[in-house]
Amino acid sequence: MTSKSPTLASGSRLFRSETVTPLILIALVAVLVIAPLVKIVLATLTPDGLAAWQAVLASPLSQNLWWKPLANTLILGFGVASGCLLLGGFLAWLVILTDVPAPRFLGVLSTLPFMIPSFAAALAWGTLFRNSRLGGSAGFFEVNGIAIPDWLAWGLVPTLIVLVAHYYSLAYTIIAAALSSVGADLIESAQMAGAKRPRIFFGIILPVVTPALIAAASLTFAGAVSNFAAPALLGLPVRMQTLSTRLFGMIETGSGERGFVLALLLIGVSASFLFLADRVVSGRKAFITVTGKGGRTKRFALGAWRWPLFALAVLLGVGTTIVPVLVLAASSLAPQSGALFSNWTLHFWIGEGGGQMAQGQAGIFRNPVLIDALWNTIKLGLTVAGITMVLGLALAHTIVRRKGTLLANVLSQLAFMPLLIPSIAFAAAYIALFGAPIGPFPSLYGTFALLVIAAAAHNLPYAVQSGRSVLGQVSADIEESAKLTGASAVRRMLVIVFPLAIRGLLAGAILVFVKMVRDLSLVVLLFSATSPVLSMVAYRYASEGFMQFANAITLLILVICLAASLVAQALQSRVQKWKQS
């Protein structure tokens, strides 16, 4: 569409909405993303910082500090991204485009793993595959006489599997949103022209959802390279370090500059891969499928494969969702963390305090702080998700409509970066930026607003990437016709773009909500009120050694996320009524 937009000719055009909107967006992104990033860069240009650059890149330490962790990180990043595309893509195809039994059930099952914290999946892996390397009680397989070699119990392989199991639902969410906008008319015309199924798949469906595949690959890649829990729990016993464990360790042991240097390098490496991915998409023609008419989705008949594929999908869901949930549930019921399936009690949920159990602590539902925390959590999650969604829509719209331009490239790169900035550095930069009053604006220090702004920036990539993948398919024709009839930019956004892209946007909003509700690191650094959020309550319990309480709260968080995602699904079918034919 860029070819149609005339070049800037006169000064008066500068004030037209087409020009002003991107300017506002650039300003926003500059404040939200570039400013903290610059802060971090500056921190590495002090004498200590320069020494850190040298230690990381050109010293006897480089091998173990940078190159080996980089190799592990890239293997994880690419492995997880391809694994997630395969699994998430397969499930999305099955649920959206075929007549598989119980698609809604499968759909819900496939969105769950992302809501379960990755440490739960890592713990579940340990429960099953743990071998004698660490001593203590052996895992399920060893107890039953099946010896587990070190490479399957610890290190790269289990980390890769656990991360794929955690992140494939992210890919599913995004790809499913895009697939659902592949209209029946496209496929039916191909069928009428005599195209065979593989040809329809490779010739129509795959090209149409390519932006979604790229978006999913980028997000899962970034998720995998920045994940800390899984590589730490499964990798450290065999001394496998990734950039994220190194980065965390550097900050934790007081050499923050080295941590920031690693973070910047990680951003550099990821940004260059993202840039390449972007080139791949920009280099080809876009396929516009959402045209405002039709919009029904066509379901393929699976025939004899209907039940086997259903079974396979259920198996995937059970392995990656039910098993970790069971482990969490069991550990919230078992008094001893070493014996998960014995002496179950509900004490940690509803027990009265004062007894011998858990040093006299009452169950979580008797903790007066909990209800408070529950509301705070939901309030925070909804606010951040809402703001991020609006901002993400605006950004994604600009990026998509100006595809191929420098502006779009820069915006899309910037919108992606917050994922890779360590939250401790991000939060510190935010305090530095907004702690002092700026001109007429009062200091935001310690306010809910600051937390919301920082969180929105931190989660921006989810909203932008998922918005992009769907907006890329929305035809510009409808918008342009509306423009001709004199509809304002805001009105066009509300009446046309928003309803058409609702599924992708809600998918993004849910991802942000889930991230916000279960994440701790950013919140803990910016929150100064005593009224906590759920993840902080869970952290308090965990740091006191009461893992059962912590796991009970994690399950509660899971229920909230699940409820949010069901609400989003209902909302989406109300807005897109034309799909219910």
Add this chain to the structure above:
Amino acid sequence: MLKLLRSALLLTAVCLPATAIAQDVTTMTPEEALPYLDAMTAEELLPLALKEGQVTVFSLSSRIARVEAAFEAAYPGIDLIGVDLSSVKQIARIKAEQDAGVFAVDVLYLADTPVVYSELLAQGRIHNYLPPRVAADIADELKSPLTAHRLSTKVLMYNEAAYPDGSPISNLWQLTTPDWRGKVLMVDPGQRGELLDLLTEISLHPDEMAAAYEKQFGSPIAVDSDLQGAGEQFIRDLFENDLILVANSDVLNESVGDKAATNPPVAFGTYSDRRDNEDEGWALQVANDVEPANGILFPAVLTLANKAPNPAAARLVIDFMFGDDSPTGGPGFAPFNVPGDYATRSTITDDPDSVPLAELNAWTINPAAIAAARGRIADLIITLQ
């Protein structure tokens, strides 16, 4: 110059009779009263603190919630805002806040003293405060440069169910022998400051480590040419004997402590985790008779933030957290009175089940020396992984 003036003022404050100050201070502006606050008793601080009405405390322990309840019961009218933050995050946050001109925190309760000394205290971001009431009860080395509240441990732990005759380790160098290959655990010192401090402290005792080597192997130690002293050699030998690193202390305790285990490993862990033995089915016990030492004792310090907005209430909280004169320390100290941790006040008695502080065979860390040597040991560890 200002500093000199300040300390001069402080000196005069200490010399003046306390009651006289209290009367003066109530008529002074808060700025004028500031220099006198350090010498005031809790009773004298109270009216000023009530005027301030609230106080913000960063705490490395979530037990601050229980302190909050006890404090507000003891001093109604003062709202304690307790924020549960790890030491690393407290340091990051206080630096960011103060650089932005925000002075919102009054009291910091944190460990990680090597970093605290070099990055907070040396830059004037925090100030030492020793409540006059407890000054006589605390050993001199624990009063300055910052006042320690209690001592925690990273010491060698073993499984007393699997080794009923006592610790299988009597000399640290045993851990580098083939018998213990792949059977020594610790939380990755590249991830956690306390463990890095432990290894750094070991490196600071080269002579004792050399003597222990000779005792174990019968011949003097030969230190690799690129290393400085027997302590660093121990660190290298330990890593090369397949030291197993884990992500957190839960994993560690379960692996070492499991009551049913045969032939379990040993680990550098936290003595006070022994309190969970019964609940968790563990048999964790400290290995105390170890040459030359079984690990480290490190302080958690209570300190005032620079330009604390509620200076009187801040001092009142610190005074309160040091507990009353009873053997348990009363409600102010109770949340921290756990076996395996040690109060710095001599009036508070140690748990009868744990090794008394005087008999615990651990090195008390020297934060300044560790701060100087830490980087070198961190680099050494990176090359060993």
